[in-house]
Amino acid sequence: MKKLSERTISIVCALVSVIVLVGLWEFSGFLGWKYTHIFPPPSHFLRELANNGFRVGLGSQASGIPQSIASSFFRVFTGLGIGFVFALFAGMAISMSIWVKRFVMPIVELLAPIAPIAWIPLALVVFGIGNQTAIFIVFMGVFFMLTIATIKAIETVPEHLLNVARTFGAHKWQLWTRVVFPYILPQVFTILRINFIAAWMAVLAAEMTGLRDGLGAIIMNGRNLFDNNLILLGMSLIGVSGFVIDVILKYIQRKFFWWDTQRM
Amino acid sequence: MQKEEIKNNRHSLEGKHIGFSREEDEKHVLEVIRDTSIALHNGEFKTIIGPSGCGKTTLLSILSGLLKPNSGKVLLNGVEVSDITEKLGLPTPSDIGIVFQDYGLFPWLTVARNVSFGLEINNVPKDIRTKKVVDILERVGLTEFANHYPHQLSGGMKQRTSIARVLATDAEFLLMDEPFSALDFQTRYFMQEFLLEIWKKFNKTIIYVTHHIDEALMLSDTIYLMTGRPGRIIEEMKIDLPRPRDITDSKFSEYRMHIAKHLEVEVKKIFENQKNV
Numbered sequence: 001m002k003k004l005s006e007r008t009i010s011i012v013c014a015l016v017s018v019i020v021l022v023g024l025w026e027f028s029g030f031l032g033w034k035y036t037h038i039f040p041p042p043s044h045f046l047r048e049l050a051n052n053g054f055r056v057g058l059g060s061q062a063s064g065i066p067q068s069i070a071s072s073f074f075r076v077f078t079g080l081g082i083g084f085v086f087a088l089f090a091g092m093a094i095s096m097s098i099w100v101k102r103f104v105m106p107i108v109e110l111l112a113p114i115a116p117i118a119w120i121p122l123a124l125v126v127f128g129i130g131n132q133t134a135i136f137i138v139f140m141g142v143f144f145m146l147t148i149a150t151i152k153a154i155e156t157v158p159e160h161l162l163n164v165a166r167t168f169g170a171h172k173w174q175l176w177t178r179v180v181f182p183y184i185l186p187q188v189f190t191i192l193r194i195n196f197i198a199a200w201m202a203v204l205a206a207e208m209t210g211l212r213d214g215l216g217a218i219i220m221n222g223r224n225l226f227d228n229n230l231i232l233l234g235m236s237l238i239g240v241s242g243f244v245i246d247v248i249l250k251y252i253q254r255k256f257f258w259w260d261t262q263r264m
Numbered sequence: 265m266q267k268e269e270i271k272n273n274r275h276s277l278e279g280k281h282i283g284f285s286r287e288e289d290e291k292h293v294l295e296v297i298r299d300t301s302i303a304l305h306n307g308e309f310k311t312i313i314g315p316s317g318c319g320k321t322t323l324l325s326i327l328s329g330l331l332k333p334n335s336g337k338v339l340l341n342g343v344e345v346s347d348i349t350e351k352l353g354l355p356t357p358s359d360i361g362i363v364f365q366d367y368g369l370f371p372w373l374t375v376a377r378n379v380s381f382g383l384e385i386n387n388v389p390k391d392i393r394t395k396k397v398v399d400i401l402e403r404v405g406l407t408e409f410a411n412h413y414p415h416q417l418s419g420g421m422k423q424r425t426s427i428a429r430v431l432a433t434d435a436e437f438l439l440m441d442e443p444f445s446a447l448d449f450q451t452r453y454f455m456q457e458f459l460l461e462i463w464k465k466f467n468k469t470i471i472y473v474t475h476h477i478d479e480a481l482m483l484s485d486t487i488y489l490m491t492g493r494p495g496r497i498i499e500e501m502k503i504d505l506p507r508p509r510d511i512t513d514s515k516f517s518e519y520r521m522h523i524a525k526h527l528e529v530e531v532k533k534i535f536e537n538q539k540n541v
Contacts, residue, residue: 163362164368167328169354169356170385171354178381178384182370182372
């Protein structure tokens with residue numbers, strides 16, 4: 001018999017574990033556990049959903065589930081993307097001069113710990129109810145951390161690699177594009193992945209407090225309608241979507257930012 | 265115009281009365297190199313040997329233009345290197361290539377892209393670049409590794425790649441800073457043969473830094489003996505042996521004894537200085 005790879009074993013175990021959990025959940029519903037109306041099992045809320053034609057909400061405000069997922073994904077990826085690019089340039093600008101660093105770094109470090117959720121009220125006033133607010137929240141959730149990570153990563157670029165480029169006649173700008181950025185990208189992207197969770201939570205919170213669509217809004221709808229089927233549906237979708245996004249980010253890292261500069 | 269003039273002269277790289285100090289902190293200034301002169305003419309293979317920490321690497325950095333000496337000057341074909349680099353706005357003249365001990369390969373580029381790095385920096389058109397890289401890779405025996413990444417290569421292969429990268433730019437002077445010291449004994453031996461082959465085939469001028477006596481004797485026409493810090497060249501030995509060289513040759517042993525004695529004296533001095541501190 002062929003030996004199973006570590007990866008296959010992990011995937012099989014993960015599937016078994018999820019199936020058992022959902023099975024117990026369903027079984028408790030089947031037995032008529034008294035909390036079933038609070039924790040309706042998947043068969044309940046999925047049936048409910050199918051009856052409504054996979055739409056959530058009332059009348060003209062109702063929106064399709066795929067559309068909700070799409071809006072949340074769009075917000076998260078746009079915010080992460082803009083945050084990543086801006087942080088790289090901000091990190092570069094701040095690292096260019098020791099004086100800029102001395103003056104600007106304290107401000108970045110003061111702003112970084114402000115939870116992205118805390119920006120929601122201000123963002124709603126400035127951008128109104130819409131995608132801009134959500135994207136702004138995600139952006140704030142990752143930008144400062146990534147800027148700090150970029151600056152720290154730039155400090156780790158080994159002098160000898162820069163010297164190699166210099167001896168081949170690289171100009172200052174070429175040192176950035178050919179050595180510094182490629183060197184730091186994997187490190188900064190790892191920090192992005194770690195910070196994604198914070199951004200993800202922020203976007204859901206924004207959808208729950210202000211925006212009318214997205215995964216967070218499904219839960220809010222459920223709450224307003226006293227419909228626990230909707231709430232559980234929303235929670236399940238959030239769990240699965242977050243997992244899928246992390247898989248996508250991991251894939252991007254493996255595909256585009258795979259080199260390990262710590263082990264050269 | 266100026267290039268034409270230079271072509272007519274005999275190519276040379278000279279360090280004249282180089283002195284270099286480094287500020288350790290506010291109060292201490294460390295004298296690294298004291299009044300050292302060195303001259304390199306085309307086709308030569310010269311080696312600098314000395315105890316560790318004697319400023320060999322610093323001297324190479326100064327010759328390449330990466331570091332500016334505190335006193336003395338570096339001349340490339342009779343023109344001061346700092347003038348050339350200032351005029352071009354570049355840290356080192358394109359006639360000088362450096363091979364580093366730790367390879368200095370970019371982990372995110374394939375062997376072929378690493379080799380073409382210098383050409384890309386200098387905006388050499390893509391078709392010329394590709395042709396050149398294919399040619400160089402073939403001549404250094406790396407063709408089948410063209411699409412490998414550095415982490416997939418052995419130490420010897422990595423250093424081959426970094427030598428190929430310098431060869432691709434047509435730099436005439438190769439400054440090599442202990443390029444094989446991280447390699448195991450066997451690989452080191454093959455790499456020395458490889459380097460001699462390259463030296464002849466590509467008609468390069470090499471200045472080589474090592475603390476390995478046999479390596480210096482296997483490779484060079486001339487060996488410079490350097491003292492401990494502050495580093496100074498105190499002897500220029502012409503190595504009068506036919507190539508390929510034979511370690512068992514009696515004259516080879518004589519040279520070896522002479523260098524070993526020099527190193528012993530210098531290392532002893534370093535230890536005594538440390539005791540006094």
